[in-house]
Amino acid sequence: MKTRKLGNSGLEVSALGLGCMGMSFGYGPAHDKKEMIALLRSAYEKGITFFDTAECYGPFLNEELLGEALSPFRDKAVIATKFGFLEGDSKKGLDSRPEWIRKSIEGSLKRLNTDVIDLYYQHRVDPNVPIEDVAGVIKDLIQEGKVKHFGLSEAGAESIRRAHAVQPVTALQSEYSLWWRNPEDEVFPTLEELGIGFVPFSPLGRGFLTSKIDENTQFDSTDFRNTLPRFAPEARKANQAFVEVLTKMATDRRVTNAQIALAWILAQKPWIAPIPGTTKLHRLEENIEAINLQLSAQDITEITEAASKIAIEGSRYPEHLQKIVGK
Numbered sequence: 340m341k342t343r344k345l346g347n348s349g350l351e352v353s354a355l356g357l358g359c360m361g362m363s364f365g366y367g368p369a370h371d372k373k374e375m376i377a378l379l380r381s382a383y384e385k386g387i388t389f390f391d392t393a394e395c396y397g398p399f400l401n402e403e404l405l406g407e408a409l410s411p412f413r414d415k416a417v418i419a420t421k422f423g424f425l426e427g428d429s430k431k432g433l434d435s436r437p438e439w440i441r442k443s444i445e446g447s448l449k450r451l452n453t454d455v456i457d458l459y460y461q462h463r464v465d466p467n468v469p470i471e472d473v474a475g476v477i478k479d480l481i482q483e484g485k486v487k488h489f490g491l492s493e494a495g496a497e498s499i500r501r502a503h504a505v506q507p508v509t510a511l512q513s514e515y516s517l518w519w520r521n522p523e524d525e526v527f528p529t530l531e532e533l534g535i536g537f538v539p540f541s542p543l544g545r546g547f548l549t550s551k552i553d554e555n556t557q558f559d560s561t562d563f564r565n566t567l568p569r570f571a572p573e574a575r576k577a578n579q580a581f582v583e584v585l586t587k588m589a590t591d592r593r594v595t596n597a598q599i600a601l602a603w604i605l606a607q608k609p610w611i612a613p614i615p616g617t618t619k620l621h622r623l624e625e626n627i628e629a630i631n632l633q634l635s636a637q638d639i640t641e642i643t644e645a646a647s648k649i650a651i652e653g654s655r656y657p658e659h660l661q662k663i664v665g666k
Contacts, residue, residue: 340386343612345536348509352417354630356389357382358616364396367559370618379408391614393421395429406452420447423462435465437476460490464666470498474505493664496529508535515539517646518581542604542613550582550596574653584645601629606639
C-alpha cells in the first residue's frame with residue numbers, strides 16, 4: 340500500500356482510507372457487527388491504515404465498532420473522528436461550544452478504546468461559536484495528549500485560515516468527486532498555501548459514479564440519499580452522462596468505473612487521501628486496486644474536460660443542509 344502525507348503536518352496515512360459511516364448509519368439499517376469487524380480487519384491486512392468515523396454515526400455505534408475492530412493494531416492505525424453536533428446527534432443541530440467539545444472527546448476516547456485521537460475534525464462549522472474558540476480548545480487537547488491533529492470538515496477558505504492561525508489544521512475533509520469539484524475553486528489554493536491535506540469523502544459520488552445506480556434504483560426507506568435532490572429519479576437519469584464518461588475509459592482499460600474515479604482523484608494532488616466507504620469485501624478490494632492505476636496526463640485531461648461539459652442536475656444537499664457547508 341502506498342502512503343501519503345497530509346500537507347506539512349507529517350501525518351502519514353494509506354493513500355486510500357476507509358470511510359466507515361455506512362456500516363452503521365446513513366445508507367439504510369446498520370450492518371451486522373461481526374461482519375463489519377471482519378471487513379475492517381481485512382482492510383488493515385490489505386494495507387489500509389486510515390479509518391474515518393464520527394460520534395454522530397449511529398449516533399455512537401460507528402465509533403464503538405471501530406474501537407473493537409481496530410484494537411489489535413490500534414498503534415498502527417490512524418483514526419479520524421468528528422465532533423460538533425448537540426449531544427452527538429446530527430438531528431439535533433450544531434454544537435461546538437468548548438464545554439461540549441470536551442465532553443465529546445471523552446466519549447469518543449472511551450468508545451474508540453484509545454487514549455488519543457489521531458485526527459479530530461469539527462464536523463461542520465458552527466456559526467454560533469467563533470472558529471478561533473474551537474481551534475483553541477483543540478490546541479489545549481493536543482497539549483494534553485488527547486488529540487494529535489486538528490481537522491475541519493466542509494469548512495470554507497475563510498474559516499480554514501482563521502482556525503489555522505490559532506492551531507495548525509492538518510486536514511480538511513469535504514465532498515469531492517468528478518461530479519462535485521467545487522473545492523478546486525477556493526479551497527484547494529488555500530490548502531496548498533497553508534500546507535493542509537485534503538480528505539475527500541464520497542469520492543464515488545455516494546455510489547452513483549460506480550454505474551450501479553440508475554433512475555430505477557430503490558433505496559432503503561432510511562437511506563439519506565432519498566432526501567438529496569441530486570438523487571431524485573429524474574436527476575439520476577440526467578446525471579448518467581457522468582457515468583458514461585467513466586464507463587468509456589474503464590471499458591477501454593478493462594478496469595471499473597470506481598477505479599477510474601478514484602485514480603482521477605489521486606492524480607489531482609499528492610496531499611489528497613480519499614476515503615471511499617463500503618460494506619463489501621469485493622468492493623474494498625476493487626477500490627484498493629485504484630492505487631496502482633496510473634492515468635496519463637492525457638487521460639486526466641480527457642476525463643476532466645468531458646465532465647466539465649456536463650450540467651449537473653440537482654443540488655448536492657436540500658436547502659437546510661446546504662446552509663451549514665462551506666462556511
